[in-house]
Amino acid sequence: MALQWGTKHRSMCNVWHRLNLTRGNIRFSASLAYSHAFVEEATHKEVIGVFYSKRNPDSEKFYVLPMFPYPSGALHMGHVRVYTISDTIARFRRMEGKKVIHPIGWDAFGLPAENAAIERNINPSSWTRSNIAYMKSQLERLSCSFDWNRELSTCSPSYYKWTQQNLVYQDEALVNWDPVDKTVLANEQVDAQGKSWRSGALVEKRRLKQWFFRITKYAEELETGLKDLDWPENVKEMQKHWIGRSEGSYFDFKLTGFADVSKQHLRVFTTHPEVIYGVQFLAVAPTHVLADQLDAMTRQHLLASSMSGDDAVVQLQGITATHPFTKKKLPIFAAAFVADGYGTGAVMGVPAHDVRDHDLANHMNIDPKFVVTKTLGDIPGPGPYTGDGFLINSGPYTGLKTHDAASAIVDRAAVLGFGGSMVSYRLRDWLVSRQRYWGTPIPLIHCANCGVVPVPSKNLPVILPEDARLSGKSPISNEQNFINVDCPECKSPAQRDSDTMDTFVDSAWYFLRFLDPTNTTLPVSPNAAKEMPVDLYVGGIEHAVLHLLYARFVNFAIADMGLVKHREPFLKLLAQGMVHGETYCCADSGRYLKPEEVIQDSSGTTVSLATGKPVHISWEKMSKSKYNGVDPTKIFSEYGVDATRLFILFKAPPTQVLPWDEQAIQGVKRWLGRLWSLVHKAAKLSNEVTSHAALTFINKLLTNEQDKELQQAAYLCLNHLTTVFRSTYSFNTAVAELMKLSNTLKLYYESATQHSPSSIEALRVLLVGLAPMAPHISCALWNILDESPTTTGFYPKKSVFAQSWPEQCEVDLTSNDKREVAVQIQGRIRGTLQVDAQILDQQQLLCDTIMQTPFGQKWISDKEKYVARSW
Secondary structure (H helix, E strand, O other): OEEEEEOOOOOOOHHHHHHHHHOOOEEOOOOOOOOHHHHHHHHHHHHHHHHHHOOOOOEEEEEEEEOOOOOOOOOOOOHHHHHHHHHHHHHHHHHHOOOEOOOOEEEEOOOHHHHHHHHHHHHHHHHHHHHHHHHHHHHHHHOOOOOOOOOOOOOHHHHHHHHHOOOOOEEEEEEEEEEEOOOEEEEHOOOOEEEEEOOOOEEEEEEEEEEEEEEHHHHHHHHHHHHHOOOHHHHHHHHHHOEEEEEEEEEEEEEEEEOOOOOOOEEEOOOOOOOOHHOOOOEEEOOOHHHHHHHHHHHHHHHHHHOOOOOOOEEEEEEEEEEOOOEEEEEEEEEOOOOOOOOOOEEEOHHHHHHHHHHHHHHHOOOOOOEEEEEOOOOOOOOOOOOOOEEOOOOHOOOOHHHHHHHHHHHHHHHOOEEEEEEEEOOEEEEEHEOOOOOOOOOOOEEEEOOEEEOOOOOOOOOOOOOOOOOOOOOHHHHHHEEEEOOOOOOEEEOOOOEEEEOOHHHOOOHHOOOOOEEEOOOOOHHHHHOOOOOOEEEHHHHOOHHHHHHHHHHHHHHHHHOOOOOOEEOOEEEEOOOEEEEEEOOOOOOOOOOOOOOOOOOOOOOOOOOOEEEEEEEEOHHHOOOOOOHHHOOOHHOOOOHHHHHHHHOOOOOEEEEOOOOHHHHHHHHHHHHHHHHHHHHOOOOOOOOOOEEEEEOHOOOOOHHHHHHHHHHHHHHHHHHHHHHOHHHHHHHHHHHHHHHHHHHHHOOOOOOHHHHHHHHHHHHHHHHHHHHHHHHHHOOOOOOOOOOOOOOOOOOOOOOOOOOOOOOOOOOOEEEEEEEOOOOEEEEEEEEEEEHOOOOOHHHHHHHHHHHHHHHHOOOHHHOOOOO
């Protein structure tokens, strides 16, 4: 491919005036050192306005979506990380010519705002909108190229009008009750210790009438659809685990003595139907409806035991079950080891063939009945046998192999109507009722004559009462002017439902509304929905189960309504790691200490300033309560937005934890200062440039070794950046490549008296490659380069953000070339080494070379687990 240079180059000194960066009467000059404050102010309009630059409407779309923030009051560094990542990708995709969709909004409902409003005696709406205004100013300071025309807030009636469309049903359920926040929690919002995900309180169980979304209707699709998604495997595994698909069988045992005549059979789920003749008791979860006869203390003891792993059991009095085959009466236990989320919440007790059941039988003086032996004629016992074999003591199935017997028993149970095959899911329908104020009102009316009646669509949205008294359970229930209404059907006096929806409902469809935010007749029009799916979704790993599962479910339901064609909403997921801060903790009391409360003693040990005792130092997720957070606004002011963004991208790969390191951000800022000086030095060179009227930019025509090295360095850097921005997202290596290119240019310009085609080309590659990550300084420096078109298709008369990203370039690496390569192991740069250029694409040879280095031997314990790749 022959890429033609222009025939002459204008003096860079003559176009110096084009850098029109002013602040008052101050103008940058070649002698002025880099000032991030001046550069940011001078370039702000161009940097922010890039989104509104015209793009061909017929261009291929690219929908990059960062998870929208909860307006808690101020951005934290986790926000800075996710929005820096999404903005970098959005800017690159625009330079590729894509029609980029990069929206932002506010996940504005929720308990924290309500609790903060109670503490401050103000309305949650006022608190939330004040926070939104401040956080929006912070996002604008971060220089993200968001499309603010698409901005939305979930607490706006124009948004939650569509959340109120009727998708719910009501049922009585034993629910998770948070005694601190005084509201119901979904199962997903209770951690492994039985505590609330938000308040940390030990969750209680209460049986209440609640509203649900029928997410179980889509359980199979939620599980099978994961295989086609370009998501991290650990995220897909977390979703699979929560969905919890199990294939097995069910049997119905007739109940005797249970008061509820509508529930006269107990259905159990099993993966071992062949041992049905060995069933000697049944066990149900502590939350099962049969366990409602237990007093609160006993039930709570069982629930606590289930969390701790203890096998506590209580026999249910007055209730027995009849074995469907033998017709024997069986006792029923409420047992801590039975999970309500597995199968039907009831299991068979087979002491002869299950270790735990055997222990329980011994405790209850039940003699185990063996129904399987390894071979016919074996004498069973005394302990349980859990393997395959042949059936004994099993009626007509005695003598069959376990596998054959299992099929025959299930088939017979199906014929007789008390059993059959079953696919079970751990997933339960989504409980969406919340007994708090700051959320979407449930649009249902309770009428004594008509029952539960949906609010007619023409009367939506049902708007929250503005002056509700925020105390106790269900604050809305006390607002009589809101609660008391006429029934839409019979017009008799009725009452609104006083619950609000789980705020995860609001965030389960916002990605669709972004495409059509002002539509007053539909949540999203079919034409606007053509922009789906989201091509890249960027957000925290902590949302792997809750938000992502709910969003997939809602999109499935909306697809079934015909509003969208793509069933999966997010094609690719980039789950970024958290930002951790250095944390100090008193070893004696466990109290967290502020940074100013510790000091290093003469030996270098960090000690408490108050006691002089050593403190425990760890790296933990940034939190106000741990005094390890960093104020982004302060960092912007001290180091600049560009340095902050580059540090975020350079310090660690996006999927890994990022440890905050102020020394490292200082190093990034120093590099920007050196880059500033480099371009200014280049700008002052002589305008005498050798004519290249007939020169095509092909490696073999470049005989000057330094010129050739510059060309190769620029093209290798460009190719690497293209791969990073399109697919790998290893931004830390992209920044490292730009630093390496700047070092190569620095060596050239230390002795150069004039430009070469390759030096100008390399400078432009450097600035265009830097622009998506550090937009302000790239914009400023681009404006002082000369106006000649170049081989990569750059046109300096246009903004750096209006440049078309060039295709990857072929680079001729001859056998005499040496390359300095940076080696990344487990996501971090561990060292550099010189290698022959021709081995860069020889995976095994490159890996062997790395293994011979000191850092390779230190960081690679098993080379079979590693693959060497070059970019």
